[in-house]
Amino acid sequence: MPKTIFDAIDPKVYRYVHLCRACQQPSFRISTEVNPCAACGETHEFEIFPFYDPSRDYGLDVDEYAISMMYALYKKGLHRTQVVFDDFYRKAPFVKASADFSGELGGYVAFGGLHQLIDIVEHLYFNEADIAYLREKKLYDEAFLDELRSLRFTGELFAAEEGQLIFPNTPYIRIVSTIMECIWIEAQLLNTVNSESLLMTKASRILTAADGQSVIEMGKRRAQGRDASVQGARAAYVAGFDYSSNMKAGKKYGVPTTGTHAHLFVQFFANELDAFLAFADVFPAKSILLVDTYDVLGSGIPNAIRVAKAMEERGQKLTGIRLDSGDLAFLSKRARKMLDNAGLAYVKIAASSDLDEYTITSLKHQGAKIDIWGIGTKYITAYDTPALGGVHKIVARKQENDWLALIKISENLDKIINPGLKKTYRLYDQDGMAKGDYLCLASESLEGLNEITLKHPTNPLKSKRIANFTAVELLVPIFQNGQMVYNVPTLKQTRAFHLAQKNTFWEEYLRLDHPEVYPVALSDQLKELKDRLIQAKRQNIQTE
Numbered sequence: 227m228p229k230t231i232f233d234a235i236d237p238k239v240y241r242y243v244h245l246c247r248a249c250q251q252p253s254f255r256i257s258t259e260v261n262p263c264a265a266c267g268e269t270h271e272f273e274i275f276p277f278y279d280p281s282r283d284y285g286l287d288v289d290e291y292a293i294s295m296m297y298a299l300y301k302k303g304l305h306r307t308q309v310v311f312d313d314f315y316r317k318a319p320f321v322k323a324s325a326d327f328s329g330e331l332g333g334y335v336a337f338g339g340l341h342q343l344i345d346i347v348e349h350l351y352f353n354e355a356d357i358a359y360l361r362e363k364k365l366y367d368e369a370f371l372d373e374l375r376s377l378r379f380t381g382e383l384f385a386a387e388e389g390q391l392i393f394p395n396t397p398y399i400r401i402v403s404t405i406m407e408c409i410w411i412e413a414q415l416l417n418t419v420n421s422e423s424l425l426m427t428k429a430s431r432i433l434t435a436a437d438g439q440s441v442i443e444m445g446k447r448r449a450q451g452r453d454a455s456v457q458g459a460r461a462a463y464v465a466g467f468d469y470s471s472n473m474k475a476g477k478k479y480g481v482p483t484t485g486t487h488a489h490l491f492v493q494f495f496a497n498e499l500d501a502f503l504a505f506a507d508v509f510p511a512k513s514i515l516l517v518d519t520y521d522v523l524g525s526g527i528p529n530a531i532r533v534a535k536a537m538e539e540r541g542q543k544l545t546g547i548r549l550d551s552g553d554l555a556f557l558s559k560r561a562r563k564m565l566d567n568a569g570l571a572y573v574k575i576a577a578s579s580d581l582d583e584y585t586i587t588s589l590k591h592q593g594a595k596i597d598i599w600g601i602g603t604k605y606i607t608a609y610d611t612p613a614l615g616g617v618h619k620i621v622a623r624k625q626e627n628d629w630l631a632l633i634k635i636s637e638n639l640d641k642i643i644n645p646g647l648k649k650t651y652r653l654y655d656q657d658g659m660a661k662g663d664y665l666c667l668a669s670e671s672l673e674g675l676n677e678i679t680l681k682h683p684t685n686p687l688k689s690k691r692i693a694n695f696t697a698v699e700l701l702v703p704i705f706q707n708g709q710m711v712y713n714v715p716t717l718k719q720t721r722a723f724h725l726a727q728k729n730t731f732w733e734e735y736l737r738l739d740h741p742e743v744y745p746v747a748l749s750d751q752l753k754e755l756k757d758r759l760i761q762a763k764r765q766n767i768q769t770e
């Protein structure tokens with residue numbers, strides 16, 4: 227996260243801003259008590275208002291029912307009970323299956339949003355304006371509002387590293403904290419992780435289809451709001467896109483930016499050639515000329531060739547052309563021939579026009595001669611799967627000094643949560659390829675085990691034996707005792723991490739349609755606990 231002036235201020239300590247009327251300098255204070263101004267020494271003239279970082283207004287970014295539950299638990303004296311929450315998803319987005327397919331859908335998610343979540347957890351507090359708003363509701367008593375005023379995240383948060391690949395039912399976040407804090411965080415956590423992971427996954431799939439070719443994110447104008455476009459540009463870069471057109475993502479996150487020009491630029495000039503000449507003259511080292519404003523083959527490409535030839539005389543090279551409509555396979559093949567015949571084999575062909583992983587794959591099958599893919603609408607809106615259904619589920623609560631595992635019953639066996647305080651291991655073979663995820667109780671250890679059988683959680687006929695594996699815990703500590711303990715990687719490192727992780731999976735697990743189902747198995751002890759809790763719950767329901 228980039229630093230703002232608010233990073234210098236610890237919101238866990240400072241609650242008020244005192245603006246000195248004498249010198250106009252703000253200072254951050256613990257209370258409303260007036261002290262001499264740090265800048266000019268005056269004491270009498272202060273404007274005092276609640277500390278409020280407009281870019282991080284996280285405290286009240288919740289659903290009302292969160293505050294209702296927090297209040298009810300507070301009134302019953304239960305709000306500080308320690309609990310465990312797991313975050314996971316059940317169904318991978320974007321994966322398609324044919325009509326007669328009745329099996330389990332595979333697919334993966336590229337885990338995104340962790341770094342934004344860290345910022346949220348670090349700056350999670352109710353400011354005075356939040357408290358005033360809650361007071362106006364006349365639903366909560368003053369003692370509770372006071373409790374909220376001092377509420378901060380005090381617990382442990384473990385997570386998969388951003389960019390990691392996550393499969394259905396594998397927890398990617400575990401929080402151990404008070405019930406009040408776990409409820410408080412739910413909506414923002416889900417909003418951030420679901421939206422970022424959804425887009426990162428879409429981008430990761432598009433990158434798979436591009437198969438090593440350059441991809442530029444261009445979705446700003448079609449994104450669902452300002453923030454979505456910037457976050458989306460960031461997610462695309464982590465997934466392996468080379469550039470974004472989004473300058474704010476460049477400024478805020480350091481995403482490399484680039485761009486071509488629009489049709490308006492061509493329309494503005496008296497003719498296409500003048501427009502191309504002007505653009506190439508100003509940007510000789512990075513000119514990609516949009517050739518489809520009037521007639522791609524009749525004027526766009528011939529004019530681009532004229533410009534390229536003129537540039538060659540000045541010792542410059544035209545970077546490329548862009549196609550933005552029509553039959554991209556046909557036009558790109560014709561364009562390639564025309565450019566090659568003119569001795570311009572180095573001029574690249576970029577294409578845009580509602581592209582996604584499927585059109586890219588199809589165009590490649592058709593032998594399209596496209597070098598650079600510009601991707602907007604279908605990426606930034608996650609067009610074919612508009613939401614990722616990641617969930618935040620309570621799996622245990624403290625009772626005396628023990629964890630009491632909790633279950634939630636569902637008619638659908640696959641929907642019943644995996645209870646208890648657990649660990650998740652990713653198992654690798656000797657070549658470093660991922661073989662499966664193994665969920666077990668926190669008290670279990672894999673040390674000394676040479677062989678493991680990954681049993682399908684609900685289908686006893688499906689199992690897979692793995693020998694000579696290396697087990698790596700998937701979740702790493704991010705917060706301990708409320709303090710951030712994680713060294714947040716740079717965006718570039720996160721991108722490299724995602725791409726490296728992708729290489730640890732056989733492409734059968736990652737292919738766009740009908741991917742193989744990656745094994746996610748429960749240990750025998752965890753399975754027994756789950757079965758026992760289901761039985762007990764069902765008996766209870768019958769006797770109640």
Ligand SMILES: Nc1ncnc2c1ncn2[C@@H]1O[C@H](COP(=O)(O)OP(=O)(O)OP(=O)(O)O)[C@@H](O)[C@H]1O
Binds near residue numbers: 554588592
């Ligand atoms: N050879 C091709 N094979 C498969 N899909 C293609 C091929 N060429 C283009 N497409 C896709 O077909 C769609 C064409 O979109 P559309 O019908 O809106 O026309 P267009 O050519 O973009 O024209 P305009 O932008 O002027 O409306 C786009 O999604 C594009 O990615």
Ligand SMILES: O=P(O)(O)OC[C@H]1O[C@H](OP(=O)(O)OP(=O)(O)O)[C@H](O)[C@@H]1O
Binds near residue numbers: 444489490579601
């Ligand atoms: O097709 P997408 O995947 O969404 O990629 C971004 C689109 O945005 C621009 O179109 P727009 O019609 O807005 O403007 P322009 O073509 O005149 O630049 C650009 O030309 C692309 O077509």
Ligand SMILES: O=C(O)c1cccnc1
Binds near residue numbers: 484486602
């Ligand atoms: O640079 C481009 O070509 C671009 C940027 C945004 C949207 N469409 C195209």
